[in-house]
Amino acid sequence: MSDNKIIKAIKEKTNDLEVEMSFFDHIEILRWHLIRACIAIIIFTGLAFYYYDFVFDTIIMGPMKPNFWTYRMLCKLGDYLHRSGFCITKIPGKIINNEMAGQFTLQINSALIIGITLGFPYLLWEIWRFIKPALHEKERKAASGFVFYASLLFILGILFGYYVISPESISFLASYQISAIIENNFTIDSYLSSVATLTLATGIVFELPILVYILANLGILTPKFMRAGRRYAIVAILIVAAVITPTPDMMTMFIVSLPLFVLYEVGIMVAGAVEKRKLKKHNELMKAEA
Known part of the structure; x- marks a missing residue:
């Protein structure tokens, strides 16, 4: 009887070791997937750092220029609606640097943000490669x-945040004054964090249908x-x-909220498709048992 208990204990210990080895093997595989994703982000960051003149002048400082695409489209919309208030011809305020290493850290941080943004689809792909073998x-x-779909929604969110929310917010905040004796001088860190936060946050918000799909499953x-x-x-x-849009006018709120309404309705359709698939699978299982 005691020998049987010893053999049983050895078997249970062996099974526990196999489970532990399997767990650590999965952690090791996940680690390499994340390492490859980090390498891709580092490569994109390096490219952004190398071509920083274009990145800074065209991308980062784009919403501060009156000839930015969004402002030009607003002017055309104002002409079409015969309303002069839509056209933005000047972005007041100055961007300053008040730290010794401010401009260097600006280049590092903004290049890293660009690298993360461009590398996000590849990160999703590596995560999918890790999860895929465990699925039926x-x-x-x-x-x-x-x-x-996750990459497409993220890119659409990034574009919407960069071309709609960021310029609308910047033009309002740069023009806002409570007194003429107060000048609007923004630090470069404040400007970069505002643009990056609004843009990346919108990209994440646009992943709502993916979140709904997971929760519905x-x-x-x-x-x-x-x-x-x-x-x-x-x-x-x-x-x-x-x-996310500090502008007080209803038009800007409507422009921002409209895609969110659409995403919610898309989420309902996604949840409905998942429910139909589950119901179909349940019916097939019931027929097979019958």
């Missing part, structure tokens, strides 16, 4: 477009629940639009 064949087919979200909570979602979206 049907699950792989259902999630086969994860990298493409886990059974946490349903299309019925999302439809019932639409009125609360509208209020939340308007609050988010008011926070």
Whole structure:
């Protein structure tokens, strides 16, 4: 009897060791996926650092120039609507550096932000390569477009944040004055953090349909629940639009909130598609058992 207990204990210990080895093997695989993603981000960061004249003059400082694409389109829209208030011909205020290493850290930080932005789709691909072997064949087919759609939504969010939210916010804040004796001089760190935060935050917000897809697969979200909570979602979206766009006019809030409304409705359709797929799978399983 004691020998059987010893053999059983040895087997249980062996199984525990196999599980531990398997866990650490997965950690090692994940580590290499993340290392490759970091290498890609470093490469993109290096390219941004090398071509920094273009990055700084055209991309970073773009929203501070009156000939920026967004301001030109607003002028055309103002001409079409016969409203002069849409046209922005001057961005007041100066950008200053008040630190010894300010301009050097600006180049490093902005190049790193560009590198992370460009390397994000590759990071998603490496994460997908890590998760894919653990999925069943049907699950792989259902999630086969994860990298493409997540990258597409992120890029659309980045473009929307950079070309819509950032210039609208910058033009308003640079022009805002409570007294004529106070000059608007912004530090370069403040300007860069504002543009980067607004742009990257919008890119992340645009991943809402992907989040809905994951939560719907886990059974946490349903299309019925999302439809019932639409009125609360509208209020939340308007609050988010008011926070990320400090401009007080309703037109800007509408421009910002409209894509968020669309994303919420897309999320409902995604949750509905997941529910239909689950119902179909359940019916097939019931027929097979019958």
